[in-house]
């Protein structure tokens with residue numbers, strides 16, 4: 001007997017700017033035990049903590065002992081901590097002000 005699972009995603013500390021909300025239905029063929037669901041992840045440029053979102057399932061057809069499985073996806077940040085810099089300038093004493101970048 002095939003198992004049919006409706007898949008939805010739910011935001012956690014990861015929001016919709018961090019991954020693409022995904023709603024799909026997957027069929028696990030009889031004799032198989034798993035399928036993979038692809039959920040696009042956004043590679044942003046913001047330094048941030050690792051973030052998570054939830055993938056929920058609703059078994060709509062099949063013979064399973066549970067009907068509401070869920071899992072957590074952890075997105076590990078790959079952006080470095082920003083650095084604050086203050087530039088060096090040389091200014092004539094008659095300039096009035098020093099503009100420091």
Ligand SMILES: [Ca+2]
Pocket residue numbers: 017018042044048051
């Ligand atoms: Ca992010």
Ligand SMILES: [Ca+2]
Pocket residue numbers: 044045046047048077078079
């Ligand atoms: Ca990031």
